[in-house]
Amino acid sequence: MRYIFDLDTPNLEILDITDNECPTAYPHVFEKATKLKKIVAGNINLKFDGMERIFYNLVNLEELDLQRGHFYNFPPTLLKYQTSLMSLNVDGNLFSSFPITLTYLHNLKQLYIRSNKISWITESDFIMLKRLRKTEIFVRGNPITCDCLHVQSLRLMKEIRYLFTDLNETVCKEKNITVLELLTERAFAEFQKNCQTGTWLPVSFSMLTILTVAIIVVFLVNKYRVHVDYVILKLRSRWKGVYSVESGDYGFDAFISYAEDDYRIVSSTLYQTLTQRGFQISFPDKDFIPGISKADELLRCVDKSRKVLFIITENFLANGWNSYAVQMTVTHSFHNNRRQSIIVIIKDNITIQRMPKDLRYIWWSIVSIKWPETSELMEQFWDELDLALKSV
Template sequence: GNFEGIELLDKLWIDGGNLSQYEPGSLKLIKKINHMIINIRNTSVFSTIVRDLLHSVVWLEVREIMFSIPAEMQLLRVMSSSFADKVSFKQALLTDSTVPEIVSILEDMPKLVEVEMTDCRLLGTGRWKTQMQANQSQTLRVLTIEKLSIEKFYLFTDLQTVEGLLSLLTKVTVENTKVFLVPCRLSRHLLSLEYLDLSANLLGDQSLEHSACQGGWPSLQILNLSQNSLSDFEMTGKSLSHLRSLIVLDISQNNFGEIPDACEWPKTLKHLNLSSTQIPKLTTCIPSTLEVLDVSANNLKEFGLQLPFLRELYLAKNQLKTLPGAAPIPNLVAMSVRRNKLNSFSREEFESFKKMELLDASDNNYICSCEFLSFIHHQAGIGQVLVGWPDKYVCDSPLAVRGVRVGAVHLSLMECHRSLVVSLICALVFLVILVLVAVGYKYHAVWYLRMTWAWLQAKRKPKRAPAKDICYDAFVSYSENDSDWVENIMVRELEQACPPFRLCLHKRDFVPGKWIVDNIIDSIEKSHKTLFVLSEHFVQSEWCKYELDFSHFRLFDENNDAAILVLLEPIQSKAIPKRFCKLRKIMNTKTYLEWPLEEEQQELFWFNLKIALKS
């Protein structure tokens, strides 16, 4: 190919599995290649291409090459002159016999800082005959091994032959490689190691104690032991307690279960990841020096640890129903309570975290109550604090707004202040009733209701009782205050007349135990006439009103002369209640008998009254 004029390439990938020839110098014109990927199985062609790129490649990645024949390794010796910073092997094949050669080549590379091996295979048990020692000028600092397949890993040796190469390494990753033990001697040779990742391996409590022995990993600051076989939380802390520089520890995805109340940890520990470790409840075993704590996915129902230096807290995928209290964690800056059982949180809870900058409370089932919505809508700058706002905050209830984003919901006044609205309605109804009662009292509504009932009762009966049922000549309606005149003068005069008149008096003739209104109605209907003794007392008497009311409905409506009015004393027209409009009319249009005070005129009065009763 012709690469003339190309001086800089970010990435060059040569995938030539069947490539058998290469014209030397074709790539030599390129001055710099940031990432070079070579997938060539022919070692001779591979060697020629690398020779052209000795000074231009920054990161050399070798794929699907077989380092299985020691004789072919001489062709690869050209790599030792490469100025690459990083070398990666992917899907390569190594053997016990070729590993020392590869190490030797990598040692001689003048600028090599990082070596990476991904998805490679090693045929052997680590019995390398040559003792490998680091050169004084060795620049290698980072070693990464991911998914290295060692078929007989359980027979692998203690790696004494490579101990001399380890003292200058600062960052080592051995991930998903079935590591079950790091020999103590090897750990003690990792003098400069600051970062160690042993995740997704087979380390147990006993093997960790041996691997992190006294004097091992003396400079270690970051340790990842996630997804191993650890189960004793207290023993894990004790095994690592001597690491005086340890700051970050990841022991997530181990199966610890319940943890004790007291543990021993490195005093420098600030970051601890305990996510997915089956811990049902947190105790004071958690070190109080922490600045970052991750206890996600542990089925926790509460959090109340006293962690005065904590700045970040991750509680996602637990069972919390409320936000943790702010008092035990006063310096918290960021918190995640995503995917818990949070229904809401109040302004007081939110504002109690004085230094909070980020809160991830997304993916919870929020009850969009009026109080919660009022807080959300009126809290200044809440959108900058809530992570995932507004898309990840959705109402679960009320049913009418389920699935709607919290920020988009606005409940009505009735929904928000139901008790207040109900109270106001009740007060209004009570006020209306009070007004109606007052108006009814003023305009005699009760009287009209009572008389309507009496009238309906009377309407059910025949308008005129049969002759055989007539018992009295007259029913006398009078006020109790006028009883002396009625009972001692009128009754004596009429009942002792010749022939005598039969009068019906309520005191004497009403049926005991019978409703008084029924007594009045029956007495009027069983009498030829109804004799009203009118006076100032009469129009003020409640029962006289009933008697007069019935006559008002029954007798006056029939337009007959069954009613006889006797005026015992002069009555002003205005003294008669306005509701008795027909009585007023009758008194204005018909003649009534007036009781005279002069004795000589009383004979005429009695004569006229007897004539009226007989008519």
């Protein structure tokens, strides 16, 4: 199974798709399966990018098993509406911290997050976990760091150690003792005393220097991430024999980028009207090929389109992927001398100051059109958009 489609099964209560290769799913796959109580989906390699609301309608879900899925993070609101969830199993994944979406799981009884990559807990982890008073947390197999650089993390863990069920089986990364043994009153007092001695200072300074350099490197990589991604994607396209289209030889008049929650207005209003006016329009749900990365497909569709339309709404501004799409499009436009190719349609009375910064920086070269507030102005809006799409 390479793709999970719509489940038209309103009476289904248990779903087990373990060991199926499902990297992509229809965003509304569970919309009709409202009675689901248990999902077992171990080792499916599903990507949740752009699917923050995939579990939106599953308000009766009680058990979710996502073991060995190669997850390193979840969208913050992935489980926002699963207040009935009592068991969450994410054993054998790549989490380096506790997923923020746990904030919404007030009735969670068991959290299995064993054999991940968690080395320490942060202040935000501490605050979130402290609210999970009814939850048993299983962390065995994580590389818990028990050195002096992370003494504060260990203090926080000591304070909420009653939540962790298997600290007696969780071994410190640097010591041949369990975390529970270290966090006993006598052992932890001795540990803190040793950390305060001068013998640790040279090592601490060296590690701090390395950490600082690492942070700077990570900062620079993140700051120029889109530019790096763009070069990699272009090189990958060339290796595959896919080259940029020549001027005037585009497959589409425009590519539309929008928030998932605005899909209806794109598909039923923009797409239909512009198609009736003779334009060839591309947008993700219609033209992205399942199984291929969204970044690859975004660059391919933008490259094949004369213009790019951004539908700027409150939903758009709230979605991280859309910010990435803006940066990638702006980068592509300037690399290919297509600075007049971006059109912005503004809804919800959003001001320029709230626009993505990459759009603000090149606002002088962008055509912006405001979505009309009354139906009487719609025809004028379509004529204005028609003119912008036909411009060179």
